[in-house]
Amino acid sequence: MTGSVWRIPGMRALLVASALGFAGYALLLPTAPLWARHGGADEGGAGLVNAILMLATVLVQTTVPWALRTIGWRATMVTGAVLLGAPSLLFVMSDALWAVLAVSALRGAGFAVVTVCGSSAVAHLVPESHRGRAIGIYGLSIAVPQFLLIPSSAWIAENIDFRVIFLLGFLPVLAVPFAAAIGGRIDRAPQDDAPRVPVTMNALAAVLVPALVLTAIAAPAGAIISFAPQFGFGGATVLVALLILTGVTAFARWLAGGYADRYGPHRFIAPLLVAGALGLVASAFAILWGSAPLVWGGMVLVGIAYGGIQNLTLVESFGSVPQRLRELASTSWNIGFDTGTGLGSLVVGFIAAGTSFTVGLGVTAAVCVVTAACYLGRLRGLKKRAVPYPA
Template identity: 60%
Template sequence: MRRPVPSSSAPITQVPGMWSLLTLSALGFAGYALLLPVAPLWAVQGGAGSGGAGLINAVLMLATVVTQTSMPTVLRRIGWRPTMVAGVLLLGLPSALFVLTDALPWLLVLSAVRGMGFAVLTVCGSSAVAALVDGPRHGRAIGVYGLSIAVPQLLLVPSAAWIAETLDFRVVFALGALPALAVPFAAVLGRRLDGIASEDARTAPDPTEDRPARGRLLLALVMPSLVLLVVTTPGGALLTFTPQFAGSATLAMVALLGFTAATALSRWAVGGPADRYGARVFMAPLLVLCAGGLALSAWAIADGGTWAVGLVVGMTIVGISYGSLQNLTLVEAFAAVPRRSHPTASTVWNIGFDAGTGLGSLVVGFIAAGASFAAGLATTAVVCVVAAAALLVTGRFSAAGGAASDR
């Protein structure tokens, strides 16, 4: 099987294997999105406080991050096909078991198992984009892939809590098993990726030649990973706690709809500009925009009341930054390393994404327990501003260093 080299004019969706990837991702993230706001609510039903509820998604993401660290090795030793099939089953099947208990310890165990499956889905999905589509179109390919991730979240994150509270939690838990339906697509895509990997192994130069030191490779990935960590921390907090601080299921649904719609559209729309102008130029302004949206959201829920319009607008602004920076940081990560290191780049990027999501759930939950949700969101806004300033300063130093070396 030869490695695909699509023409610059061919649609991304015509790349062989892409539709399997998009379907697999949509089903996988549907199951993930449904339980993200509902599992903490289920824990609250069982008597957990805001700190305990925050642990649900924190444990999910901790298990995800720990599993992600082993993914490059697993893919090399086991192969894409069995790894991806196991991943969608680990993510989907435990969801149906939530209906059996609302005891926090068992919910944490189930969340950890789901996190292992989610690790496979995330690393394999973003790595597959780099394997199927060549570098000059990574921005657009990541945008299309991002839509397959973001659309399920757009439809299901805002409505999941409403479904649970107005219909039944059991409906959400049953739908949360949707990733298990992706087994055939995982098998088809995995077979193709195994073929590409075999072809690359046959045609690659001696792996001991021109291999960057591991430390240097990881250093190249620090900047995009930290930017992603900064923006996914408040994103994880909003996805976890909006049903609790919005004050009503309807307002929570509308606010999350604004957040997820902005995430979906911006992650797709920024792909073309990223390919044309480069990713880094957009990062600092988007971090500042994120801080503004968080500040508005914090103001909207301060003093025990809720300014509905302010919350919806603020979360929509955050969604623009959240979606755009997901695309931009992944483009930057792939550009920073050789093609053979793309699985490592995908792993590091996903660790930043999921660590930020879990950190937001954990930290904002405990700040809320001691102070308020408004204080938690305000704290993440300050972090965004600091990160934007650091990015601008390091960018100037890098530019100055490059100019000096040219002279």
């Protein structure tokens, strides 16, 4: 089954384009806040860097479906790759906070296009019966660069030169020919002549639930990635922690695909949120006690939750609405993901500036538990009313 997904026309070009795009994203996610700290910003200011990146991403994501209808997939995807990669070279001009924020906002616009188009393209290319596995493979294409580059980029910046990272941040531009190929394929595909499905309140509510669930786990994961070098551990401990987080995330996102296709996504989401909360509590105490093994164990649990929920919520989002609303499903899911990442960086950064990172991670753990309880409550409500839950 998995092999058949790999052979679907256009899938390999999509995977290469996504890998290059997320390589540029991963390189600068922990490094741009460090560059702001290099320029004199405090924890709150450093937290603003990825918050602005994600704010720009979320704002532009709302316009991507319009761009796809207006200028087409090829032009939209190529523009996104250029906007994500090319501005990386501008970081070298200044480490002042205002300059770092401005460049981050520009990159966020490109990241918005890359994320919405990538996940939406999976729904265009792959039949629903194989979608969980396809999302798992797509998840690997964006998780493997993060596994390799997020842990190492901060070390390279601090021990070799920030300019090496800024140069490598140009990698998404190399995705232009692959983006053009996949965009052209979707542009040329036969269009469904059925009347356009209106976006109803029910459709919005259906895609809002998985987006909010994803936000709950993306927030602490984004905070960890942004601030792990500032947790008070040695460089080797931080490197191993980030390798564990990103590696387990990649594996969990891939593994969850088969389970989502076989059993449906909804039954796994609440347990994963609780597992993520336990990992966050362990990490919070690890920072307090200075325990490297405890923070590594916490990263395992957070990675399982983070990766699994990414896959499951995207499958649920696509299954919640008609096929012709797949761009809405993709956009809402990506907004949930990036809102969480930005909020985590911003909120935990400001909490840490006033108290500590232990308190900040504790707050995010509580949010995960509350979200799990609300999700279970919704499932029970649907069951009582005999409403079929989306597969």
